Amino acid sequence: MDPTQESDNIRVRGARVHNLKNVDIDLPRDQLIVITGPSGSGKSSLALDTLYAEGQRQYVESLSVYARQFLDQMERPDVDLIVGLQPTICIDQRTGSQNPRSTVATITEIYDYLRLLMARLGQPHCWKCGRPITQQTAEQIQDRLLDLPEETKLMIMAPMVQGRKGAHKEVIDKIRREGLLRVRVDDEVYQIDEVPELNPKKNHTVEAIVDRIIIREGLRSRMSDSVGMALKLGDGRLLSCHLDTELVDEEHPKGTWVDQIFNTELACVECNLSFIDIEPRTFSFNSPYGTCPKCEGLGICEEFDPDLVVPDKELSLEEGAIAPWRGVTSAAVAKLAKGLDAFLTKHKLDRDTKLSEWTDLQREKLLSGEDKFQGILIALEKEFVTTTRKKRLDQLTKFRGKLPCPSCHGARLRPEALAVRVAGNNIHEIVRLSINDARVWFDQLEFNEHESLIATPIVREISKRLTFLEKVGADYLTLDRAADTLSGGELQRVRLATGIGSGLVGICYILDEPSIGLHSRDNHRLIEALVDLRDHGNTVIVVEHDEAIMRVADRLVDVGPGAGHHGGQIIAEGTPEVVSNVEDSITGQYLSGRRKIDVPESRRKIAKTRMISLEGATTNNLKDVAVQIPLGALVCVTGVSGSGKSSLVNETITPALLRRLGQPSQRPGPFSSLRGTSQVDKVIPIDQSPIGRTPRSNPATYTGVFDEIRKVYAGTRQAKQYGYKASRFSFNVKGGRCEECQGQGLRKIEMNFLPDLFVECPMCNGKRFNRQTLRVKYKDLSIADVLNLPIEEAAEFFENVPTIHRVLSSLCDVGLGYLSLGQPSTTLSGGEAQRIKLATELARTETGSTLYVLDEPTTGLHFEDIRRLLSVLIRLVEKGNTVLVIEHNLDVIKSADWLIDLGPEGGAGGGKIIATGTPEQVAEVAESYTGQYLKPLLNGQKTEE
Ligand code: ADP
Ligand code: ADP
Ligand code: ZN
Ligand code: ZN
Secondary structure, X not given: OOOOOOXXXXXXXXXXXXXXXXXXXXXXXXXXXXXXXXXXXXXXXHHHHHHHHHHHHHHHHOOOHHHHOOHXXXXXXXXXXXXOOOOEEEEOOOOOOOOOOOEHHHHOXXXXXXXXXXXXXXXXXXXXXXXXXXXXXXXXXXXXXXXXXXXXEEEEEEEEEEEEEOOOHHHXXXXXXXXXXXXXXXXXXXXXXXXXXXXXXXXXXXXXXXXXXXXXXXXXXXXXXXXXXXXXXXXXXXXXXXXXOOOOOOOOOXXXXXXXXXXXXXXXXXXXXXXXXXXXXXXXXXXXXOEOOOOOOOOEEEEEOHHHHOOOOOOEOOOOOOHXXXXXXXXXXXXXXXXXXXXXHHOOOOOOOEHHHOOHHHHHHHHHOEOOEOOHHHHHHHHHXXXXXXXXXXXXXXXXXXXXOOOOOOOOEOHHHHOEEEOOEEHHHHHOOEHHHHHHHHHOOOOOHHHHXXXXXXXXXXXXXXXXXXXXXXXXXXXXXXXXXXXXXXXXXXXXXXXXXXXXXXXXXXXXXXXXXXXXXXXXXXXXXXXXHHHOOOEEEEEOOOHHHHHOOOEEEEEEOOOHHHOOEEEEEEOHHHHHOOOOOHHHHHHOOOOXXXXXXXXXXXXXXXXXXXXXXXXXXXXXXXXXXXXOOEEEEEOOOOOOHHHHHHHHHHHHHHHHOOOOOOOOOOOOEEEOHHHOOEEEEEOOOOOOOOOOOOHHHHHOHHHHHHHHHHOOHHXXXXXXXXXXXXXXXXXXXXXXXXXXXXXXXXXXXXXXXXXXXXXXXXXXXXXXXXXXXXXXXXHHHXXXXXXXXXXXXXXXXXXXXXXXXXXXHOOOOOOEOOOOHHHOOHHHHHHHHHHHHHOOOOOOOEEEEEEOOXXXXXXXXXXXXXXXXXXXXXXXXXXXXXXOOHHHXXXXXXXXXXXXXXXXXXXXXXXXXXXXXXXXXXXXXXXXXXXXXXXXXXXXX
């Protein structure tokens, strides 16, 4: 059959991107297709770099001529033919290029609808005094006045001056020129020619009396003239004063004169503040009409962090309590802290009193200032903006941190916007709700008939999106959660909900491991969302390792058999049952149970004396958590998504330990005590972040093995003959590298609105070195040839050089033998980067009391890769180290020595420790979701050693 013919399939013929070996495959449209296989086998190369890249290219081709001029330079994926491809949308996890102002609400467009709702139906309040402010038409004002009881005495006035200094002669003159006869000055009524001289040094209030009326029938036209004139004279404001005969007391036997102010513009009449027109853009923190002027809509400001400035209250000023002033001469300090001595004298303090003996108020004043003393923080801020010495600037920068904006307190908006309320809440109070709570809040909103016309369609859109977010298991996130603080998996699920919400059909959605970060309990929700998307008439292609998701696929595609050049082939394809029965498919072997990761025979003993213990942790949703981490063991932190695992480990324990051990780190979340730290020498977080951000870094440079290789080259007879030192073999410095590309092997082409493109350097053909350098050979290979070797071959090649061999074989042990030694770090997956870091640690000779921290290390890993990862982690533990992992993968959880399970729910319903102990013990805790899912996997007969 002619492959270009129309059919219901997406046909791919001869795909050769990266390691793909001339892949032919037909993928049925409008189905749920799961692509699986070992890490590095070529799944992303097929799904993203072939299908999605071609989808993008076809899309650009449909664009304008202007856009198309870049097409020639845009690399076509290396594939013979793709037909039947629908428009493609990739829902990935990349958090990189996020606008720092993006939030869950903006990504999902909920914020756009909310802005509209606030602008149309919000009740504005004065941001200073909190009173509701209103805006009335001249007719409304007139009606209000005519509604006063018959026979009421009334004055209609125009406010001219409100509490301002001056003699105000010109104002009185103006009133006279308007032909008016009376004025009220400081609450006294005068004939216009009898106004006394006003003291120019005092505040005065002047109002022009436009008319005096007694309320009767038939006044309408006179009232209309007077109101009009007063509003004109008063710049849109009108003051009425009437005698209320019901307000009687001893002083006012006939009643009390009552002032009332009206305004045709938005304004607080009490505070005399006018307000901007309320429009949707007023609520946008991306628009100059809406953003908080102080933090420009970020909600946080970079400022001196009091905790860093005064890190130790057990010190006195003399002993260096003010950290940024340590090492600064006392003369300079005296200049910086003018008024400090007077401040100390006033509070009967001296420079030798420990700060812990000061009162809270005194410490606070020391920082923020009092009387003539400006306070340490302001002094530092001034020094920071004025210093011209780079070194001092760098020093000072270390004491700064991101703090909530002092003006908007994180709300990101100008005060006027925050003073607009719907059902009593301002927009910030609404977006601070979790998705769950927001749903409840919108459901209980009530509007009158007129408002309903406007509100109903808006609220419908919002509710629809909230429902989709709940469906994908993101219900615990707050709407204002910044996109750049979401984990990759969370961000992807939010985007997925947006995709479903958009209601598009006939799209090919491509997703990369959407299950990341999702607890087994919530997997079915994600699956339902994917099925939903398909049932709407879309093709859904998912790169995934999660067994439950594989099992619901309409079509499962197994790429393999190995990684890199050992992979790149389709090993099996069909329904999950069909794949299960394919003998050579490792995926099939796991699915059918022919192969599995066994529960360990025994668990390591936990020594009660070797623990790190942290108490009083309250970061994010943590509820005063106390936790003990046993050392010398594989410890796993578990719990449903949003239960607080990262808050505890990544935001509290790890930074607290790093700082305690004198390693640089972000500011830890709040906790009350941390003990047992002397039992570890180092904390090493091993995450999936790239090992380098430029193509100059690669596995050889990261592991340090390249230094050794360069020494080998410098030691050859040829090199000695030419006088080449080791630096000659570096592509980072002048000498041996190709100068055309400065040793990059690539040249960057800037593409304006498209991502930068890299093309091979025409001078060195991507070899990165100049011809002279390449003449030097070691065992027949040049340094460029060596960088191109797969690591497993390089390990053999350098068999006789122990320093090199040790590191390379450790890379092979973690399953990276297929990578080439010089593969640019920008092309490595997160899982590959993580394993390079692990291999580097494994290759260290010293045995350690190191604590390794890993966050979902199974991301991107297939069953077989997980088995290998576990054996690496266990080797680190066997050397005496501790491995602390956040994980939801049950194969890892069941292999741990000790579990710390958080929950019970995500968000506000979580943040507590539900169970700790061996997997067997946790499996017995009924309240633990992890326990429930774990129980069937354990053999049941084992007891604690
Ligand atoms: P998977 O998605 O199955 O983990 P990939 O498709 O990402 O695997 O990678 C397949 C192979 O291609 C791996 O050997 C990987 O190192 C390599 N590779 C991936 N991206 C690039 C790239 N941009 N340039 C060169 N090789 C790459
Ligand atoms: P887990 O790691 O178990 O998925 P997290 O520690 O990430 O859970 O989240 C716990 C709770 O804290 C959730 O409600 C989450 O939305 C909230 N949270 C996490 N990080 C932040 C942050 N940077 N800002 C605000 N809230 C956060
Ligand atoms: Zn602000
Ligand atoms: Zn070059």
